[in-house]
Amino acid sequence: MGIGIHLWRLTVFGCCIISINDHVLQVAAITGDSMAPTLSPTYHETGEEDLVLITKFRKTPQRVDSSTTKAWNINHIKRGDVIFFWTPMNNTEKLSVKRVVGLPGDTVVPEKRVRYGAGYKGVDEADTALDVARDLVKNGGKIGGPDTVIIPYNHVWVEGDNSDKSMDSRDYGPISLALMTGKARYVMWPWHRAGPVVTELVKTKTKTKITPGVFRPPVPKEYME
Amino acid sequence: MATRSILGKIRSLNPLRNWIVPKIVLRLAGAGIVTHVILSHGFDVVSPYGISMLPTSAHDGDWILLDKTKRRGRNIKVGDVISFKHPIMPYYGLKRVIAMPGDFVLAGSPDAKGGELEGQMMQVPDGHCFVAGDNQKFSRDSRIFGPLPLALIQGKVTMFLWPLHSFGPPKGGLQDPES
Numbered sequence: 001m002g003i004g005i006h007l008w009r010l011t012v013f014g015c016c017i018i019s020i021n022d023h024v025l026q027v028a029a030i031t032g033d034s035m036a037p038t039l040s041p042t043y044h045e046t047g048e049e050d051l052v053l054i055t056k057f058r059k060t061p062q063r064v065d066s067s068t069t070k071a072w073n074i075n076h077i078k079r080g081d082v083i084f085f086w087t088p089m090n091n092t093e094k095l096s097v098k099r100v101v102g103l104p105g106d107t108v109v110p111e112k113r114v115r116y117g118a119g120y121k122g123v124d125e126a127d128t129a130l131d132v133a134r135d136l137v138k139n140g141g142k143i144g145g146p147d148t149v150i151i152p153y154n155h156v157w158v159e160g161d162n163s164d165k166s167m168d169s170r171d172y173g174p175i176s177l178a179l180m181t182g183k184a185r186y187v188m189w190p191w192h193r194a195g196p197v198v199t200e201l202v203k204t205k206t207k208t209k210i211t212p213g214v215f216r217p218p219v220p221k222e223y224m225e
Numbered sequence: 226m227a228t229r230s231i232l233g234k235i236r237s238l239n240p241l242r243n244w245i246v247p248k249i250v251l252r253l254a255g256a257g258i259v260t261h262v263i264l265s266h267g268f269d270v271v272s273p274y275g276i277s278m279l280p281t282s283a284h285d286g287d288w289i290l291l292d293k294t295k296r297r298g299r300n301i302k303v304g305d306v307i308s309f310k311h312p313i314m315p316y317y318g319l320k321r322v323i324a325m326p327g328d329f330v331l332a333g334s335p336d337a338k339g340g341e342l343e344g345q346m347m348q349v350p351d352g353h354c355f356v357a358g359d360n361q362k363f364s365r366d367s368r369i370f371g372p373l374p375l376a377l378i379q380g381k382v383t384m385f386l387w388p389l390h391s392f393g394p395p396k397g398g399l400q401d402p403e404s
Binding site for chain 2: 092
Protein backbone atom coordinates (compact mmCIF):
# COMPACT_ATOMS: atom_id res chain seq x y z
CA MET A 1 0.00 0.00 0.00
CA GLY A 2 1.93 2.99 -1.15
CA ILE A 3 1.14 6.65 -1.33
CA GLY A 4 -0.05 6.12 -4.91
CA ILE A 5 -3.19 4.23 -4.04
CA HIS A 6 -4.16 6.84 -1.48
CA LEU A 7 -3.65 9.66 -3.94
CA TRP A 8 -5.77 7.77 -6.45
CA ARG A 9 -8.56 7.22 -3.97
CA LEU A 10 -8.44 10.88 -3.02
CA THR A 11 -8.65 11.87 -6.68
CA VAL A 12 -11.62 9.59 -7.28
CA PHE A 13 -13.34 10.92 -4.18
CA GLY A 14 -12.72 14.50 -5.26
CA CYS A 15 -14.04 13.79 -8.73
CA CYS A 16 -17.16 12.19 -7.25
CA ILE A 17 -17.80 15.33 -5.25
CA ILE A 18 -17.26 17.51 -8.31
CA SER A 19 -19.60 15.36 -10.40
CA ILE A 20 -22.32 15.41 -7.77
CA ASN A 21 -21.89 19.15 -7.48
CA ASP A 22 -22.22 19.58 -11.23
CA HIS A 23 -25.06 17.21 -11.96
CA VAL A 24 -27.08 16.42 -8.85
CA LEU A 25 -26.94 18.73 -5.86
CA GLN A 26 -25.02 21.80 -4.90
CA VAL A 27 -24.92 23.84 -1.74
CA ALA A 28 -24.38 27.54 -2.19
CA ALA A 29 -24.20 30.59 0.00
CA ILE A 30 -26.37 33.51 -1.02
CA THR A 31 -24.35 36.70 -0.97
CA GLY A 32 -26.13 39.93 -1.61
CA ASP A 33 -29.62 40.97 -0.65
CA SER A 34 -31.34 40.93 -3.99
CA MET A 35 -33.60 38.10 -2.83
CA ALA A 36 -34.44 39.47 0.60
CA PRO A 37 -36.56 38.69 2.53
CA THR A 38 -36.85 35.25 0.97
CA LEU A 39 -33.12 34.51 1.06
CA SER A 40 -30.44 36.13 3.19
CA PRO A 41 -32.80 38.74 4.63
CA THR A 42 -30.24 40.32 6.90
CA TYR A 43 -27.33 40.36 4.49
CA HIS A 44 -27.36 44.11 4.31
CA GLU A 45 -26.89 44.57 8.03
CA THR A 46 -25.06 41.50 9.24
CA GLY A 47 -23.61 39.86 6.15
CA GLU A 48 -25.23 36.63 7.17
CA GLU A 49 -25.56 34.29 4.22
CA ASP A 50 -28.16 31.62 3.76
CA LEU A 51 -27.04 28.22 2.57
CA VAL A 52 -29.29 26.82 -0.08
CA LEU A 53 -29.58 23.39 -1.65
CA ILE A 54 -29.77 23.49 -5.42
CA THR A 55 -31.03 20.71 -7.64
CA LYS A 56 -29.28 20.47 -10.97
CA PHE A 57 -30.79 19.74 -14.29
CA ARG A 58 -30.03 17.20 -16.93
CA LYS A 59 -28.12 19.22 -19.50
CA THR A 60 -27.80 16.56 -22.14
CA PRO A 61 -28.94 17.96 -25.46
CA GLN A 62 -31.85 16.06 -26.89
CA ARG A 63 -32.94 15.43 -30.41
CA VAL A 64 -34.93 18.33 -31.70
CA ASP A 65 -37.82 18.16 -34.09
CA SER A 66 -40.24 20.81 -35.23
CA SER A 67 -42.72 20.07 -32.47
CA THR A 68 -40.25 20.13 -29.65
CA THR A 69 -40.74 22.23 -26.61
CA LYS A 70 -37.82 20.63 -24.84
CA ALA A 71 -35.18 23.33 -25.23
CA TRP A 72 -32.90 23.70 -22.24
CA ASN A 73 -34.97 22.83 -19.18
CA ILE A 74 -38.13 24.64 -20.26
CA ASN A 75 -40.47 21.87 -19.13
CA HIS A 76 -39.09 22.00 -15.63
CA ILE A 77 -39.61 25.70 -15.07
CA LYS A 78 -42.75 27.22 -13.68
CA ARG A 79 -43.57 30.74 -12.70
CA GLY A 80 -42.21 31.49 -9.25
CA ASP A 81 -39.24 29.11 -9.29
CA VAL A 82 -36.05 30.48 -7.85
CA ILE A 83 -33.22 29.64 -10.21
CA PHE A 84 -29.45 29.91 -10.28
CA PHE A 85 -27.90 31.10 -13.51
CA TRP A 86 -24.67 32.58 -14.85
CA THR A 87 -24.88 36.34 -14.85
CA PRO A 88 -25.21 37.60 -18.42
CA MET A 89 -23.76 40.98 -17.63
CA ASN A 90 -21.27 42.70 -15.38
CA ASN A 91 -19.41 39.60 -14.15
CA THR A 92 -19.88 36.44 -16.11
CA GLU A 93 -18.02 34.31 -13.56
CA LYS A 94 -20.68 34.86 -10.95
CA LEU A 95 -23.85 32.86 -10.36
CA SER A 96 -27.00 34.86 -9.80
CA VAL A 97 -30.09 33.70 -7.98
CA LYS A 98 -33.43 35.22 -8.89
CA ARG A 99 -37.07 34.31 -9.24
CA VAL A 100 -38.66 33.45 -12.58
CA VAL A 101 -41.59 35.80 -13.10
CA GLY A 102 -42.07 35.55 -16.84
CA LEU A 103 -42.15 32.55 -19.17
CA PRO A 104 -41.72 32.40 -22.96
CA GLY A 105 -44.67 34.01 -24.68
CA ASP A 106 -45.49 36.37 -21.83
CA THR A 107 -45.83 40.06 -22.55
CA VAL A 108 -43.72 42.19 -20.25
CA VAL A 109 -43.89 45.92 -19.67
CA PRO A 110 -40.60 46.40 -17.87
CA GLU A 111 -40.13 48.96 -15.19
CA LYS A 112 -38.26 51.88 -16.68
CA ARG A 113 -35.23 52.31 -14.54
CA VAL A 114 -31.76 53.64 -15.05
CA ARG A 115 -29.47 50.64 -15.23
CA TYR A 116 -28.77 49.40 -11.73
CA GLY A 117 -25.13 49.72 -10.86
CA ALA A 118 -22.85 52.14 -12.62
CA GLY A 119 -19.79 51.50 -14.65
CA TYR A 120 -20.86 49.29 -17.50
CA LYS A 121 -18.12 49.26 -20.06
CA GLY A 122 -19.00 51.22 -23.13
CA VAL A 123 -22.73 51.27 -22.48
CA ASP A 124 -24.79 54.35 -22.00
CA GLU A 125 -26.00 54.40 -18.43
CA ALA A 126 -29.35 55.84 -19.32
CA ASP A 127 -30.30 52.68 -21.18
CA THR A 128 -33.38 51.02 -19.86
CA ALA A 129 -34.29 47.36 -19.99
CA LEU A 130 -36.21 48.06 -23.13
CA ASP A 131 -33.14 49.37 -24.92
CA VAL A 132 -31.19 46.38 -23.73
CA ALA A 133 -33.90 44.06 -24.96
CA ARG A 134 -33.75 45.74 -28.35
CA ASP A 135 -30.01 45.25 -28.49
CA LEU A 136 -30.36 41.65 -27.43
CA VAL A 137 -33.17 40.80 -29.82
CA LYS A 138 -33.20 37.07 -29.97
CA ASN A 139 -34.84 35.32 -32.81
CA GLY A 140 -38.58 35.34 -32.30
CA GLY A 141 -38.38 38.00 -29.63
CA LYS A 142 -40.54 40.86 -30.64
CA ILE A 143 -41.07 44.30 -29.36
CA GLY A 144 -44.82 44.33 -28.96
CA GLY A 145 -45.16 48.06 -28.84
CA PRO A 146 -43.19 51.04 -27.65
CA ASP A 147 -43.10 49.72 -24.10
CA THR A 148 -43.35 45.99 -24.21
CA VAL A 149 -41.18 42.94 -24.73
CA ILE A 150 -42.55 39.56 -25.67
CA ILE A 151 -40.34 36.94 -24.07
CA PRO A 152 -38.83 34.80 -26.83
CA TYR A 153 -38.47 31.03 -27.12
CA ASN A 154 -36.30 29.49 -24.40
CA HIS A 155 -35.98 32.71 -22.41
CA VAL A 156 -37.40 33.77 -19.07
CA TRP A 157 -37.79 37.04 -17.21
CA VAL A 158 -36.19 36.96 -13.79
CA GLU A 159 -36.46 39.43 -10.96
CA GLY A 160 -35.15 39.54 -7.44
CA ASP A 161 -37.60 39.74 -4.56
CA ASN A 162 -35.85 42.83 -3.22
CA SER A 163 -36.71 44.99 -6.21
CA ASP A 164 -34.71 48.05 -5.27
CA LYS A 165 -31.47 46.19 -4.77
CA SER A 166 -31.65 43.65 -7.52
CA MET A 167 -29.93 43.64 -10.89
CA ASP A 168 -32.12 41.43 -13.00
CA SER A 169 -34.11 41.25 -16.21
CA ARG A 170 -35.09 44.90 -15.83
CA ASP A 171 -31.42 45.59 -16.55
CA TYR A 172 -30.40 42.87 -18.97
CA GLY A 173 -33.64 41.72 -20.55
CA PRO A 174 -34.90 38.16 -20.77
CA ILE A 175 -32.25 35.51 -20.14
CA SER A 176 -31.70 32.30 -22.05
CA LEU A 177 -32.46 29.13 -20.14
CA ALA A 178 -29.12 27.78 -21.31
CA LEU A 179 -27.61 30.04 -18.64
CA MET A 180 -29.48 28.27 -15.87
CA THR A 181 -27.61 25.80 -13.69
CA GLY A 182 -30.22 24.72 -11.17
CA LYS A 183 -33.19 25.49 -8.98
CA ALA A 184 -32.96 26.59 -5.36
CA ARG A 185 -35.02 24.14 -3.35
CA TYR A 186 -34.24 24.21 0.34
CA VAL A 187 -32.80 26.68 2.76
CA MET A 188 -30.41 24.70 4.92
CA TRP A 189 -29.02 27.39 7.17
CA PRO A 190 -29.89 29.09 9.48
CA TRP A 191 -32.01 26.54 11.27
CA HIS A 192 -34.87 28.80 12.18
CA ARG A 193 -35.57 29.50 8.55
CA ALA A 194 -34.75 26.08 7.20
CA GLY A 195 -37.32 24.65 4.85
CA PRO A 196 -38.36 24.62 1.24
CA VAL A 197 -37.80 27.78 -0.76
CA VAL A 198 -41.07 29.50 -1.60
CA THR A 199 -41.71 28.90 -5.28
CA GLU A 200 -44.68 31.10 -5.86
CA LEU A 201 -44.69 34.67 -6.99
CA VAL A 202 -44.31 36.97 -4.03
CA LYS A 203 -45.44 40.53 -3.76
CA THR A 204 -42.53 42.85 -4.53
CA LYS A 205 -42.10 46.52 -5.19
CA THR A 206 -41.40 46.03 -8.85
CA LYS A 207 -43.32 48.08 -11.36
CA THR A 208 -42.92 45.51 -14.09
CA LYS A 209 -46.21 44.25 -15.46
CA ILE A 210 -46.35 40.77 -16.86
CA THR A 211 -49.25 39.35 -18.82
CA PRO A 212 -49.05 35.58 -19.08
CA GLY A 213 -49.00 34.42 -22.66
CA VAL A 214 -51.72 32.26 -24.08
CA PHE A 215 -49.28 29.88 -25.72
CA ARG A 216 -45.57 29.25 -25.73
CA PRO A 217 -43.66 30.45 -28.79
CA PRO A 218 -42.60 27.62 -31.10
CA VAL A 219 -39.09 26.73 -32.19
CA PRO A 220 -37.85 29.65 -34.33
CA LYS A 221 -38.30 28.96 -38.02
CA GLU A 222 -34.57 29.21 -38.78
CA TYR A 223 -34.01 26.16 -36.60
CA MET A 224 -36.75 23.98 -37.97
CA GLU A 225 -35.07 21.71 -40.44
CA MET B 226 1.77 -4.62 17.30
CA ALA B 227 -1.41 -3.06 18.60
CA THR B 228 -1.68 -0.90 15.50
CA ARG B 229 -1.36 -3.84 13.19
CA SER B 230 -4.15 -5.73 14.86
CA ILE B 231 -6.48 -2.75 14.79
CA LEU B 232 -5.80 -2.24 11.08
CA GLY B 233 -6.28 -5.95 10.60
CA LYS B 234 -9.68 -5.77 12.26
CA ILE B 235 -10.73 -2.82 10.09
CA ARG B 236 -9.53 -4.60 6.98
CA SER B 237 -11.45 -7.70 7.91
CA LEU B 238 -14.62 -5.65 7.94
CA ASN B 239 -14.15 -4.75 4.29
CA PRO B 240 -16.65 -6.95 2.45
CA LEU B 241 -14.77 -6.68 -0.81
CA ARG B 242 -11.46 -7.92 0.42
CA ASN B 243 -11.77 -11.28 -1.23
CA TRP B 244 -13.75 -10.34 -4.31
CA ILE B 245 -11.64 -9.63 -7.36
CA VAL B 246 -14.39 -8.78 -9.80
CA PRO B 247 -16.07 -6.01 -7.78
CA LYS B 248 -12.63 -4.51 -7.20
CA ILE B 249 -12.10 -4.29 -10.95
CA VAL B 250 -15.54 -2.76 -11.37
CA LEU B 251 -14.80 -0.20 -8.68
CA ARG B 252 -11.46 0.68 -10.24
CA LEU B 253 -13.12 1.14 -13.62
CA ALA B 254 -15.88 3.26 -12.12
CA GLY B 255 -13.29 5.40 -10.39
CA ALA B 256 -11.36 5.85 -13.62
CA GLY B 257 -14.60 6.69 -15.38
CA ILE B 258 -15.49 9.45 -12.94
CA VAL B 259 -12.03 10.96 -13.10
CA THR B 260 -12.12 10.87 -16.89
CA HIS B 261 -15.52 12.51 -16.88
CA VAL B 262 -14.28 15.38 -14.73
CA ILE B 263 -11.20 15.83 -16.89
CA LEU B 264 -13.29 15.91 -20.05
CA SER B 265 -15.81 18.36 -18.68
CA HIS B 266 -13.41 20.73 -16.94
CA GLY B 267 -10.13 20.25 -18.78
CA PHE B 268 -9.75 19.09 -22.36
CA ASP B 269 -12.17 17.23 -24.57
CA VAL B 270 -12.00 15.73 -28.04
CA VAL B 271 -15.14 16.23 -30.10
CA SER B 272 -16.32 15.88 -33.65
CA PRO B 273 -18.38 18.82 -34.91
CA TYR B 274 -21.06 18.45 -37.54
CA GLY B 275 -22.36 21.03 -39.97
CA ILE B 276 -21.39 23.29 -42.83
CA SER B 277 -21.38 26.63 -41.04
CA MET B 278 -17.64 26.61 -40.37
CA LEU B 279 -16.39 25.60 -43.82
CA PRO B 280 -13.59 25.69 -44.86
CA THR B 281 -12.11 25.71 -41.35
CA SER B 282 -14.08 22.68 -40.21
CA ALA B 283 -15.42 20.07 -42.58
CA HIS B 284 -19.04 18.98 -42.74
CA ASP B 285 -18.29 15.79 -40.86
CA GLY B 286 -15.38 13.66 -39.71
CA ASP B 287 -13.12 16.29 -38.17
CA TRP B 288 -11.82 15.78 -34.67
CA ILE B 289 -10.91 18.79 -32.61
CA LEU B 290 -9.34 19.40 -29.21
CA LEU B 291 -11.45 21.62 -27.03
CA ASP B 292 -9.83 23.55 -24.18
CA LYS B 293 -12.54 23.70 -21.54
CA THR B 294 -10.48 25.67 -19.08
CA LYS B 295 -11.54 28.63 -21.19
CA ARG B 296 -15.18 28.22 -20.13
CA ARG B 297 -17.34 31.28 -19.79
CA GLY B 298 -15.06 33.42 -21.87
CA ARG B 299 -11.86 33.52 -19.82
CA ASN B 300 -8.98 34.51 -22.09
CA ILE B 301 -11.13 34.35 -25.19
CA LYS B 302 -10.32 36.94 -27.82
CA VAL B 303 -11.55 37.90 -31.26
CA GLY B 304 -10.66 35.24 -33.82
CA ASP B 305 -10.97 32.26 -31.46
CA VAL B 306 -13.14 29.36 -32.53
CA ILE B 307 -15.32 28.48 -29.58
CA SER B 308 -17.84 25.90 -28.49
CA PHE B 309 -20.89 27.25 -26.70
CA LYS B 310 -24.22 26.16 -25.29
CA HIS B 311 -26.73 27.39 -27.81
CA PRO B 312 -28.99 30.08 -26.33
CA ILE B 313 -32.04 28.84 -28.22
CA MET B 314 -31.66 25.17 -29.09
CA PRO B 315 -30.65 22.38 -26.71
CA TYR B 316 -27.31 21.62 -28.27
CA TYR B 317 -23.85 23.10 -28.59
CA GLY B 318 -22.56 25.37 -31.31
CA LEU B 319 -19.12 25.88 -32.81
CA LYS B 320 -18.43 29.33 -34.20
CA ARG B 321 -15.81 32.02 -34.36
CA VAL B 322 -15.79 35.06 -32.06
CA ILE B 323 -15.77 38.22 -34.12
CA ALA B 324 -16.50 40.84 -31.46
CA MET B 325 -16.08 41.23 -27.72
CA PRO B 326 -17.94 43.58 -25.32
CA GLY B 327 -17.80 47.17 -26.47
CA ASP B 328 -16.95 46.38 -30.09
CA PHE B 329 -19.19 47.55 -32.90
CA VAL B 330 -20.52 44.99 -35.36
CA LEU B 331 -22.84 44.86 -38.30
CA ALA B 332 -25.49 42.88 -36.53
CA GLY B 333 -27.37 41.52 -39.51
CA SER B 334 -25.91 40.97 -42.93
CA PRO B 335 -27.73 40.34 -46.19
CA ASP B 336 -26.54 36.74 -45.98
CA ALA B 337 -28.08 36.14 -42.57
CA LYS B 338 -31.03 33.80 -42.82
CA GLY B 339 -33.85 35.88 -41.45
CA GLY B 340 -33.40 37.57 -38.14
CA GLU B 341 -34.54 41.03 -37.24
CA LEU B 342 -31.16 42.73 -37.15
CA GLU B 343 -30.84 43.27 -40.88
CA GLY B 344 -28.38 45.98 -41.75
CA GLN B 345 -28.03 47.43 -38.26
CA MET B 346 -24.83 48.36 -36.49
CA MET B 347 -24.81 47.60 -32.82
CA GLN B 348 -22.38 47.76 -29.95
CA VAL B 349 -21.84 44.41 -28.28
CA PRO B 350 -23.21 44.74 -24.73
CA ASP B 351 -21.21 44.02 -21.59
CA GLY B 352 -20.88 40.31 -20.83
CA HIS B 353 -21.64 39.19 -24.38
CA CYS B 354 -19.75 38.40 -27.55
CA PHE B 355 -20.70 38.19 -31.19
CA VAL B 356 -20.12 34.91 -32.99
CA ALA B 357 -20.26 34.10 -36.68
CA GLY B 358 -19.55 31.04 -38.75
CA ASP B 359 -16.83 31.10 -41.38
CA ASN B 360 -19.33 30.01 -44.02
CA GLN B 361 -21.43 33.14 -43.67
CA LYS B 362 -24.05 32.19 -46.21
CA PHE B 363 -25.01 29.00 -44.38
CA SER B 364 -24.39 29.93 -40.81
CA ARG B 365 -27.01 30.61 -38.16
CA ASP B 366 -25.16 32.63 -35.58
CA SER B 367 -25.30 35.92 -33.72
CA ARG B 368 -26.73 37.56 -36.83
CA ILE B 369 -29.81 35.46 -36.06
CA PHE B 370 -29.91 34.97 -32.29
CA GLY B 371 -28.20 38.16 -31.17
CA PRO B 372 -25.12 38.56 -29.00
CA LEU B 373 -24.04 35.43 -27.15
CA PRO B 374 -23.60 35.68 -23.37
CA LEU B 375 -19.97 34.94 -22.52
CA ALA B 376 -21.19 32.64 -19.74
CA LEU B 377 -22.46 30.17 -22.35
CA ILE B 378 -19.00 29.57 -23.80
CA GLN B 379 -17.90 25.99 -23.06
CA GLY B 380 -14.41 26.01 -24.48
CA LYS B 381 -11.98 27.10 -27.15
CA VAL B 382 -10.80 25.01 -30.07
CA THR B 383 -7.05 24.77 -29.70
CA MET B 384 -6.19 22.15 -32.26
CA PHE B 385 -7.60 20.24 -35.16
CA LEU B 386 -6.51 16.65 -34.69
CA TRP B 387 -7.92 14.83 -37.70
CA PRO B 388 -7.76 14.71 -40.70
CA LEU B 389 -4.04 15.13 -40.86
CA HIS B 390 -4.04 17.76 -43.56
CA SER B 391 -5.78 20.18 -41.21
CA PHE B 392 -3.70 19.28 -38.17
CA GLY B 393 -2.83 22.30 -36.06
CA PRO B 394 -4.52 25.41 -34.72
CA PRO B 395 -7.67 26.58 -36.49
CA LYS B 396 -6.86 28.71 -39.50
CA GLY B 397 -8.15 32.20 -39.95
CA GLY B 398 -7.59 33.67 -36.51
CA LEU B 399 -6.13 37.06 -35.69
CA GLN B 400 -2.74 37.70 -37.23
CA ASP B 401 -0.03 39.92 -35.91
CA PRO B 402 0.15 42.87 -38.35
CA GLU B 403 3.92 43.02 -38.02
CA SER B 404 4.54 39.55 -39.47
